[in-house]
Amino acid sequence: xxxxxxxxxxxxxxxxxxxxxxxxxxxxxxxxSDDDIDRVLEFLCTTANLRPIFFLWRxxxxxxxxxxxxxxxxxxxxxFLVTFNAKDFVGAERFGIRTxxxxxxxxxxxxxx
Numbered sequence: 001x002x003x004x005x006x007x008x009x010x011x012x013x014x015x016x017x018x019x020x021x022x023x024x025x026x027x028x029x030x031x032x033s034d035d036d037i038d039r040v041l042e043f044l045c046t047t048a049n050l051r052p053i054f055f056l057w058r059x060x061x062x063x064x065x066x067x068x069x070x071x072x073x074x075x076x077x078x079x080f081l082v083t084f085n086a087k088d089f090v091g092a093e094r095f096g097i098r099t100x101x102x103x104x105x106x107x108x109x110x111x112x113x
Contacts, residue, residue, distance in 0.1 A: 002044065006110075007105075008076075009044065009048040009049065010073070011048040011072070012052070012075075014068040015068065016041060020037065056071060061089060066089065069081070070092055078097055079097065079098060080097065080098050081098070082105045083101070086099045
């Protein structure tokens with residue numbers, strides 16, 4: 001779905017680093033090699049809208065470790081923040097951002113019911 005015209009992937013340096021750390025911890029050396037993971041991240045970085053963050057809204061969310069994701073959504077003027085952990089982003093609606101699960105987002109763009 002990366003590259004689909006109906007939505008845009010927005011990334012920041014902190015989010016890419018979080019992805020890298022998490023994926024290498026969970027999948028590294030088993031399902032994917034570190035080189036495989038690096039190639040996937042490189043692909044995402046070349047196809048995404050890379051957004052610099054010049055402001056901080058901290059602390060805002062219940063878990064301060066999630067604030068950098070909200071900052072990216074605000075900076076990129078996102079309509080949606082797609083996550084399995086919607087409860088962690090309570091308050092995002094104050095910025096005009098709707099927090100949805102991946103399944104809800106797929107239904108919104110017409111890929112699932």
